[in-house]
Structure formats: structure tokens, C-alpha cells
Amino acid sequence: MAEPVRVGVVGLGWWGHRLCQGAADGKALTVVSCYARTPQTRDAFAEELGIRAAASFDELLADADVEAVMLATPHSTHAELIERAAQCGKHVFVEKPLTLTVAEGVRAHQAALDGGIVLQVGHNRRRQPANRRIRQMIDAGELGMVHLLQGSVTVPKDQVPRPGWRSDPSESPVGGMTALAIHLVDTYRYLAGPIERVAVFSKQLWGAGRLDDITVVALEFARGPLGYLGTSIVLPRTHTITVMGTSGIAWSDDDGEHLYVQDKEASSRTLVETEPLDTIADELAEFGRVIREGGRPETGAPEALHAVAVLEAVVESDRRGGGVVDVREFGG
């Protein structure tokens, strides 16, 4: 096994912690440094993990011992931080969405190419064993001609308004779409190819915070199928995808922990056993492997840019009050 890649983590909220856990479990990365704007935050984080705290992002990048960075910072900061890391030759793992606009994402992608670095985006949910198996079923023709993808992802987190950047509409446009349902967009693309058209209804109904708390999107895939995704930040936790084809239907329920299938002749679904997988550890193991061994990550900038284009199209449809928007207008 190759020597672990030495990484610095930037953005030290709950997700920064989760990434460090995943890095350790994936065994391909060693976290050696961290940075957050607030000195107390980074000092406490560094002490907890027994690592260095950098006094600035530049100091972290200047550290010759750091080969790569993991970014769990506000969405709007991603492009600039990726550019700066790339200029210093540091590889980047960045949380989804890559950026909030395709223009920013293209800048980040170009910077990564220019810097010769690996840029990987944290679209981990497609790695859920149920989603992997559904993709195999589609490729093997077991579902027949895919006609419909339906899914929703909901969390109750914003029933009481949360402090911090995640609750800022400029960081999370269209409510749960930006941070949550972007996972569905990537998994949909993995299963059925690019999304071409969207029509959106999104609003505040619970109204405790500043974000939309309920969103529905009708969509059409370039290959032909239709689809739907729904998301909310004030509803009990769910994460489910249904893929319906002419020969069978498959469900990835409970965030891909449970796979169900129903064939053409059946009238109800059957549970199919799958092995659990820590998708964070899995994606970070890939990040280390690609850095050491070459190749490109499964969800790099090209894949992530499609999700950003869909996000921009959803924002635009919402702005228009629900009209149909073509994702290709945004480069998707």
C-alpha cells in the first residue's frame, strides 16, 4: 500500500470533522494540518486530532509537508480556494457543490488543469451499494427501458433556525437543493445521464429560517426518461431514489442502505441484501489512490459541473416562478 497522502483540512465545522474521520477510515490520507478563520476553532480542532493549526490558508498551502487539502468551507469560497491551492500544486478534495455557478466551476476546473492537480468533488452518495447495484441492473438491461427516476431527500435540521453560513440563502439558494438534493442530481446522472430540462416550485412554508423549506423539481433527462426530485430542510430524515424501467423497478431507500426490487410480473417489492459501505471513507480512499497512482477521480470537475448547471437551472426556474429551464443554457 502506498504511503498515505498528507492533507490539510479547511473548514472545521461538523463536516470537517466527518471528513477527517473518513480520511482515517479510508487509510489513504493522513490529516496533518487544519485551518479555520476563528483561532479558537482551529486550535481546538488541532489539539483534538493532534495536528498542526495553520494561522492562514496561505500558511497551510506554504507547508511543504501538505500535499493536498480537503475543503469543507462555504460554497461561495470553493472556486477561489481551489485556485489558490492549485497554484501551490496542492491536490483538492472539495465538498459538493463544486461551486454555485458554472462560471466559477469552470475557473476552478481550469486552475486544477493548469496546476496539474487532482480535483475531486464529494458526490459520495452514488457510491451507496444500492445505487451501485441499480447502475449494474440498468447496464445489464434488468430494468428494461428506464422511464422514470423519483427521489427525495429531507432533513429536519432547519425547523429551528441554525446559525452559520449554511442557513444563508446566498450560500444555499433554493433551500435544500444546494447542499442536499445536489446528491440526487449526481446520482441521477450516474444512473440515467445528464438532466436537460427542469421545472421548479420552491417556497418557505414552515418559515423559521431564511431558506426555502420545501422544493419540488420536475425534470427530463437528455436520454429520454422523466424524473422528479423533492427536498426539504424541515421534514424528518429520508433519502430515497426509485428507478422505474419497463422490465423492473429498483428502490434505493434510507440513503442507499436498503435496496428493493420489483420485476415486471410482481405486484410488490422485495428486499435485496447489500453490504454496507462508508461512502466518505471510500471516496477519500479514491482521492489518495488517484494522487499516488494517477488516473482521474470518478466525480471530478467535469461530473460536478453538470450538477452545478442543474443547480443554476433550478435557481433560474424558481426565479421565474416555475417555468421550464433548459440546463444547457448553463453549460450543463
Add this chain to the structure above:
Amino acid sequence: MAEPVRVGVVGLGWWGHRLCQGAADGKALTVVSCYARTPQTRDAFAEELGIRAAASFDELLADADVEAVMLATPHSTHAELIERAAQCGKHVFVEKPLTLTVAEGVRAHQAALDGGIVLQVGHNRRRQPANRRIRQMIDAGELGMVHLLQGSVTVPKDQVPRPGWRSDPSESPVGGMTALAIHLVDTYRYLAGPIERVAVFSKQLWGAGRLDDITVVALEFARGPLGYLGTSIVLPRTHTITVMGTSGIAWSDDDGEHLYVQDKEASSRTLVETEPLDTIADELAEFGRVIREGGRPETGAPEALHAVAVLEAVVESDRRGGGVVDVREFGG
């Protein structure tokens, strides 16, 4: 128990048979006469059930022994047949949709009022025990503030094109919407009130027949929640509704045979036992009871007109290529 109401059944395809079975099981109706345009069809049907075959709809209506009619004829015929029955003082049970346009539905409704007859529409699916229980949960506040209704209904019937009026686009506009997903529209209204806006993608993808074979609708309820419905006539059989509120989620799966709930703190759903119910027998028992005892049926013309308005709005959105359409434009 009151004497059963003597009915004639009109439209003798598979659904005419199903209604006669439901009438017998509901015990409030006795089928005494039948009519279909094809003499062989009505003669065979009459012989099978041991009832009279009328030589024309007028002859059936002129039969003083017939108190009411059950209509399972093509959708486009409903308004005229209801008017003629009402003019003869015969009560009418008509299959959904009431009509294909609100204008026709209003005519039928007025004729029923003028004739002093009971007009009931076969929106039976809301009667599924799971749907009844979900309504109770909503009314009792157990789901909190309802934010999202999701559902889909699919059948594989048109993978091979079927003969007959059901496969005619003028009788079944927007594919599965007219005959199948109209059930979701009624159940949604039962659970969350009228639908106010729709945005539709619908198309032929399998393309074996003349109907759209895949349809998705994003929608907004007048009371605030958002929703989605999907339907297809070329996919394995499913019928599911999910109602998501801030305090809990309920699923009516397998056409209301299975009820699942998940409360706010849970991370997955739990099966709740319900008693099975023959919803056709149940609605036809109500039809007989209202005729004998007075009152009005749960799904009369006023309720059914909303579903027709939504259908018209869906047809219009599809015609516009997916734009948002306000159901109130159609009187809904």
C-alpha cells in the same frame, strides 16, 4: 337494511364487470339490466349475470324497474349519458374522470341538480384504509404541518398496444393522467385540499401505442404544500403516496394496502396494520345508501370537478411544453 337499489350497468368491458361484482359485494345495489353498443356483448353479459339486456340506452332508461345507472363508458360520453339519465330521474354512478373538461362536468352537475338525482363519481382510492388513516393523522396533527405529497401510479398495460377506447388519446389525454393518476389527484385533494398550480413533462418514450407513456407533474396546493405525481402505462404495477409533515411522514403503499409511518425522531419507517377494504364495494354501498336515505355522496360532482380542472390544467401545461398552469383558470 333498505331494499337494494335496482341498477342498470352501461359499458360492459372489464370495468363494467368489476362494478357489478362491487355492487353485489356492497349489498346495496341489485344489477337488473345492462347495455353496450354491441349486441353480442350485452347479450353475453346479460346471460352471465342473469339480467336483462336493453337494446338501447333509451330503452334502459325507460325501464321503470331501473332506479339508477352505473356508467363505465368512454370518458367523452359521460356528460351526455348523465344528462339523459338525469332527465329520466335515474341516479348515476359514473367512473372517474367525471368528464374530460370542466364545461362538460358543470353541465352534468347541473343536469343532476335539475333532475333531483344522486350523481356519484368513482374516486374510490381515497377510501383505501391507509389513506383514511393518513387523513386522520393529518387532522389530529400527528404529521405536523404538511409540506410535501409525493405519489406515483404505474401499470404495464400498454407495453403492447391495446385495442379499444382507453388507448385513444382523445379519451386519455396525457397518457396515464386521465384514467390512472386522476386517482392521485382526488386522494391528494382529500388529504391536502385543492391543487392550485401544475407544471408537467409528458411524452412517449416506449412508444408502442398512441398515448404518452410517461408523465411527471410538479404541483402546488392552495393551502401551501408542494407535491408531485408521476404516472406511466408501460411500467410495472405500483401505486404509492407519501405525505410528509414536519412531525412525521406516512406512506400509503401498494394501492393503500400497506401503511408505513415515520415520526420526527426516527430514521426509517414502520409498518402499521390496517384492515383491508374493497373500495369498489364500499363506494357502491354508499351510492345505494344515499339514494335510499338521502344526503350526498363523498365524491359527487363538486369534488370530481376539481379533479377535472386539474386534468385540464395538466393537458394545457403539456400543450405548452411544461409551463406553469393555474388550475383556477379552469374553474378548479
